Amino acid sequence: AQTVTQSQPEMSVQEAETVTLSCTYDTSENNYYLFWYKQPPSRQMILVIRQEAYKQQNATENRFSVNFQKAAKSFSLKISDSQLGDTAMYFCAFMKGNRDDKIIFGKGTRLHILP
């Protein structure tokens, strides 16, 4: 069975700093997808970034980028120039390449951006 582990329950950084959120996963699959979702205080779940396992290039979306290490089964999220609006719970998630399967979510990391 697939598992997703986020080892940092909570983090705080100063505004404008760079922060990295960790995520590891366990799978025997070769084809899969990884996601980072953000849940701000409004509780809306927002997709931040997606990575396909077959792609070697790390995904990037503006200030958000990932460090995907397939052999190590690691998928960390880097937020550059952090902003107050980045304060949220961040969930790492895994999905097998077969669409007929569910997304497995980690427990989340609560990130506080301090002014």
Add this chain to the structure above:
Amino acid sequence: DAGVIQSPRHEVTEMGQEVTLRCKPISGHDYLFWYRQTMMRGLELLIYFNNNVPIDDSGMPEDRFSAKMPNASFSTLKIQPSEPRDSAVYFCASSKIYEQFFGPGTRLTVL
């Protein structure tokens, strides 16, 4: 597109009452998911549908919970009878390719 629409946004009810949560997925999406989120248990998948057909309902906690998807644009999650431990935020999500798009959630409080 308006995104995934859920109603009501907030529901307060008394123990024993029937509760019905509603979801309208994004047009063209063929998968629909129901999740429950609590502080203690985090985000749990309850059930999901593909082309209106339930694929996996192993996350439904007990027989008091039921879900239907009568057509591609509407789904309901029903709890009958409701209990205080059902208090949570219930999310609906839909997908077409791989990303799931979530609705704003329904905060349910059972007194």
